[in-house]
Amino acid sequence: MADTTHEIDELTAFFDAAKREAPRPAMTVLAQVAADAEQVQSSWESADADIDPEQAGVTATQHRGSAWFADSGIWQQFRAGLGGWAGLGGLATACAAGVWIGFSPPSQWPDPVGIMIQSGVEVDYFESEETAFLLSVEEG
Amino acid sequence: MDGSEQMSGHTTGSSDPVVTGALPSDDPESDDALLVRFAKGDRVAAHRLNTRLTPRAFAVAVRVLGDRAEAEDVAQEAMLRLWRMAPNWEPGAARVTTWLYRVTMNLCIDVRRRSRGRSVGLDEVPEPEDGARDVPAQLQDKSRADALQVALMQLPDRQRQAVVLRHLEELANPEISAIMEISVEAVESLTARGKRALAALLAGQHAELGYNDG
Numbered sequence: 001m002a003d004t005t006h007e008i009d010e011l012t013a014f015f016d017a018a019k020r021e022a023p024r025p026a027m028t029v030l031a032q033v034a035a036d037a038e039q040v041q042s043s044w045e046s047a048d049a050d051i052d053p054e055q056a057g058v059t060a061t062q063h064r065g066s067a068w069f070a071d072s073g074i075w076q077q078f079r080a081g082l083g084g085w086a087g088l089g090g091l092a093t094a095c096a097a098g099v100w101i102g103f104s105p106p107s108q109w110p111d112p113v114g115i116m117i118q119s120g121v122e123v124d125y126f127e128s129e130e131t132a133f134l135l136s137v138e139e140g
Numbered sequence: 141m142d143g144s145e146q147m148s149g150h151t152t153g154s155s156d157p158v159v160t161g162a163l164p165s166d167d168p169e170s171d172d173a174l175l176v177r178f179a180k181g182d183r184v185a186a187h188r189l190n191t192r193l194t195p196r197a198f199a200v201a202v203r204v205l206g207d208r209a210e211a212e213d214v215a216q217e218a219m220l221r222l223w224r225m226a227p228n229w230e231p232g233a234a235r236v237t238t239w240l241y242r243v244t245m246n247l248c249i250d251v252r253r254r255s256r257g258r259s260v261g262l263d264e265v266p267e268p269e270d271g272a273r274d275v276p277a278q279l280q281d282k283s284r285a286d287a288l289q290v291a292l293m294q295l296p297d298r299q300r301q302a303v304v305l306r307h308l309e310e311l312a313n314p315e316i317s318a319i320m321e322i323s324v325e326a327v328e329s330l331t332a333r334g335k336r337a338l339a340a341l342l343a344g345q346h347a348e349l350g351y352n353d354g
Binding site: 007 | 203219307338
């Protein structure tokens, strides 16, 4: 078994190369992890909606979306219309994938925001609150 | 990333690693802060944690398992457990990455146990490419990286884990100690033995990989 300092030092070149060639996950993996996050967070919100905020003594801000979800009849109809929890899960996956691609398009895809800026096309960035929110948190 | 912190390597018997001396970061973009925000339903925090942590879990899993498909499953499962655990996360108690690495390693151990007896054939791991003297630097890096991965898969599991965490993920020994639930001295022993074994395995490939060009 070789145990010379020289040979062990030579390992540094292999380690450095391996770090530069670090394996990267496919976009599908990142999208699935994003979808899982969305499902988990949505499940918390649904669980919160089962709690009457007034009885629980909590503020409305602690139950995001409770004004919508508090009406269980509407929520149940909405959920049923999507095909139950399975359908809702599929919708969450698709939405999360879309948000993910919007945030981090694959390298071979052009950056849509960059294209708009470069082309000088005037776009009302703030035509919707959602767009304004996304742009306000976009990493530079 | 979490700021650098001095850590000792003691762990509790619970599933959550406790690294004494860790302090909560004041950085609102630290893993700690993002996880707290995630638990409150912050979707941006979810995106940032995903971008930052999933690749790390995946890279470690690939290097430990030598199988990309299995590593994808491990990384996804590890991140799912992170999401579910988030409401119980105590800011400042430990590093998020320490917790994630530990879960990832344990999942890798489970995978290896299920495949015990089915050795990782070299066909499942990329073969090093033939290296010409004038091969571009990138191809040369890939050849060396592939050769290292082949050699890593010939190490005992614990040596491979320790070497990957120390020399590829560049973690400090105390953090590795917390991840692997062993003493710092045991970490040092595993990495030393692993490196000696790797050096021996790779000794005959320097010329093929264009190593002698410095």
